[in-house]
Amino acid sequence: MNSASLSLSRDDRPILIAALFILVILAAGTVYTFARFGSAPLLSPTYLLQQLQIGAFLGVVAAGMMIVILIGQIDLSVPWTLAAAAMMATSIGGPLAIPVGLAIGLLVGLVNGIGVAYLRVPSMIFTLGVNAVMRGLMVAHTGGYAPQTAATDLMRTLASDRTLGIPHALFVWAAVSVLVVVMLQRTALGRYIYAIGNKEAAAYLAGVDTRRVTVICFVICGGAAALAGVLLAGYSTKAYQGMGDAYLLPAIAAVVIGGTNILGGRGRYLGTLIGVVLIVLLNSVLSIMEMPEAGRQVIYGLVIIFMLLVYGRGERVVS
Amino acid sequence: MLDDVAIKVRQNVGIVTAVLLFSILYVLYNLAHPRGFSSAVLVQNGNEIFALAMVAMAQTVPVLASGLDLSVGAVMTMVGCFASYLLTGAAAGAPLHLDIFGLHLALGTFPGGITGILLGIVLCLAIGTAAGFINGCVVVYGRIQPIIATLATGAVYIGIALFLRPTPGGKIDEDLNWALTNSLGDFAATVHIFDDGAAGWFAPIAWIPVPFVLIVLIALLVWVPFRRSVLGRAVYAVGSAEGAAYMSGLPIDRAKIAAFTLAGFFAGCGGLFLAIQTSSGNADIPQAGAYTLNSIASVVIGGTSLLGGTGSAIGSIFGAMVLRVISFFFRIFDIAPLLQPLFEGLILLAAVSIGALGVLRVKNTLELFR
């Protein structure tokens, strides 16, 4: 029984620490705004909802990234998968816009998965190559200029509009989150994902088709990136070059800060969710403070190292 | 002896392939170029190759030890920004000050003239090396996976670079720029040696571009001795079989720290040159990212295994040159440069997929998981 609580705390500790850190960020930000402007925007629901709406795009990307990290791989093709989905969706337009955008993501994921699972090329390098190819295709497609096409109404509605005051993007993020949680916790696929991340050889010898699962994970990640791209295009009313560049590293950081082991096999989706919120709030506090980009980057890096050092120390005490 | 050569070739088939690929591509390029095989073209190419070659060397060392350094581009960028302050070459020296959170701190005057330039170069390289050392310590003592550790430290270094150069700017001593980014003859003329480069014996080599000479010098004076040192071999051993390395009593922690430190040094060389070449410092985040990613591609094309233990920084130099030559072709053949990333990506994918065909020969599928 004792060990049960230990195993719980092993996965929960990072989530707890990250949640506490969110409170620290909120508190510090509020103290700052109160002292400087005499107001506390960080505590206003409207402001928070708006921040979370922006965070939804990162959240969707991070959900897919987490699946791939759980099996001990990584997907560096996310930036241009996202951009390609957005660009193709806007240039196709009409009712097919969203299906085509998503299909692009699934296809990219399929290619990634085949390269990693069947050719056993390290995912780090294969997805990097696929990212370059997607970028090349998109640059060739658009001629290197900002695409002139616009997002469809449905895309805009999904990304920007609100129902009952809640942004639709949040509903999408919530739906993705529910799907991921159900998949990880309730389906055989979810078990296989954790098993492969823990010990691929053992999963293989247990008769799990590890290659198929690996491909599925990359397809999911590609699909999530594409969904984020479609949403982001809807939010910005158009697709643009490099729109995905700002999502790769924050997504990985959110997953890792949420306690998912970068080598795979361990981590809960709640952690990723909290990791995303942490990064989004950190960003908004820093922008309220008018922190220049330089300071943001430094703080950003230090936060990741700090969090991992704290998690790591806890782990050594347990072992 | 013939045997030995055959063995060496077989063991370095990746490097040999990269060298051959580069040679063929480069000859074709020069044949197609209207001013092909001229010093001017060589000089231009050398300048375009140098920084990537350095960053590729930087990436090689941690990869050999089974790590990955995602901060090489950031270190390069940061050092470049430092260089744009330290290498201005102002005769009277430059006042150094730090403006942070509204405070103004005067840090004294940096010496001018040649002393200042030499001191500046040393400082820049020291900064890069220190950044690499910090990476190594975070990985070894913080027990954080290299990928994620260098991702984070990379953000910090980029932050410092942005802090130094929120917008592109600064200045590099013009003579320094001229001397290092042209041919040996121009170098001699600028620093007034060999009768300003007019010495008779000097003429046959005066056409060689300085960047190529620097690459060779750095490879010979830094990489080769490192590879032959006990620590350097420990890097290979750790990447090959960490358990066996431990059983043999090798200094594993020191080897890993050394690998990241050396990576910082090489990345620093790249940043220094980039600043000198562009005569400015520029905290360009996308550029830093592109250099990091291309460094990984260069390492793979240069025949180094991402699993560690086998390969060489020399191969990575050629890997970097292959990548660059491909982009030269776009200029020559007037192909839309827009297609360039597409081809780069396809070439990278083809290279790694061909390398992965060995998977099909594995007879015990359990070995795939080790």
Added chain:
Amino acid sequence: MPSVPPTQQAFLALSGISKRYAGVRALEGVDFACERGKIHAVLGENGAGKSTLIKIIAGVVQPDAGTMRLAGNEVSFASPSAANAAGVVCIFQELSLMPDLSVADNISIASPPRRFGLIDARAQRRRAEALLAEIGCEDVNPLMRARDLPLSRRQIVEIAKALGKKPQLLILDEATSALTSADVEKVYAMLARLKSEGVAILYISHRMHEVEALADRASVFRNGRHIETFDKGMRSTADIVQLMIGRDIATQYPPKPARKAGRPMLALENLSWEGRLDRISLRIGAGQIVGLGGLDGQGQKSLLLALFGVLRGVSGRVMVEDREVRAGSPAAAKAVGIALVPEDRKTEGLMLPMSIADNLAIASLGAISTGPFVDSAKEDAAVKRAIARLQIKIGAPTDPVSTLSGGNQQKVVLAKWLMTDPRIILLNDPTRGIDVGTKQELYRLMRELADQGAAILFYSTDYDELIGCCDRVAIMYDGRIVRELEGSELTETNIIASALNIDATADGGVAHA
């Protein structure tokens, strides 16, 4: 008793050395000594404690109790390099070469020759050449990478690497097992020279004729105890085999049913693979337990992996209930009802950080799922049934499986497969490192499964266990099945004789096959 007590002039002297692994006794109160200028053979069955003994001497593990003296001074080695520094050098069975480094690099890895502070590649190469020449293997090019050498040459390099450390005490642990016979002769000559130079040599081998040819003295170990030490010629081979078997085994085995085997369940015809399996033909009926015996590494593990779809390029036929089966992956093997308890439960059998329930259910998730969803009620019930059936002692099913003892972990691996209702069960040394009580439970369970109609192929390094459990035992040597023992033939003497590929005759004399 022709026993030789430890003497004053002993170079290495152990007294009262004990070592346990996770509660399982590996060595118990061992006194042992060896002298300079003598080749001292260490004999014993698999698991007799020989490996632990040399690991302690070589500084790989530290003893729980007892003292070790080297040339009269008490020593304790914290690491292999500390032992090396004192002149104790071991050539291990598991190779310690770095595959991507060259032969020359590997040989001089610990203290390379240097010039101006850098490794002197030429001197290093000359050194490698000299050492390889000392063994008589000049044909190994020091520039070759260890990875690119065949196993037998790698072993030569290991020996050269050890020689380069100028050993005072050289330990060879099955160091000749992978060598060709020509190389074995060369190694013998080298050992003779070292002996004449006054080096103490500990020699561990399963090959009885090697021991006879080489050793000046031999010590027999059994069940973690030192049984006897005697000089060359004092004991016949038959005596030695008897000493190795001993009489102190009292494990209970479930009774074997008298009935004949049922319908044929598994039939192999001319199975070959990569020179490691050589035309294997074997039949197992429903309800039969067939053992795989022989020395370690004669192809037993490859055979199990081949049947489970892990190996590629297997030739020959596999019939399951008279239908030819070509399982290309473990998933396919599982689909035809084959289960494998793999060699290393920690890396191949279990996902250690995951929960007991997750580990149990992983192979049978298809059966307890509705569509893509795991039916948690069914899962809980199945997990509970499995835990009850194998009497796995656990806290809660949600505990990480790493918190269990070795025996219970092995039960989890087996239970995981029983949840798939397999027809054919392949067991790769499932009782290794497990306490006696759990072993007996596993034996009972195996018999129970056989009685319910399963066919079991059981590889074990413990001969006693093979005799106790199996209806029939196939002995493997060099990738072939050299003999199948059944009924009254199934004795320890016969197994050991077949395993050593010698022909032990009734009068106690030994002829080499």
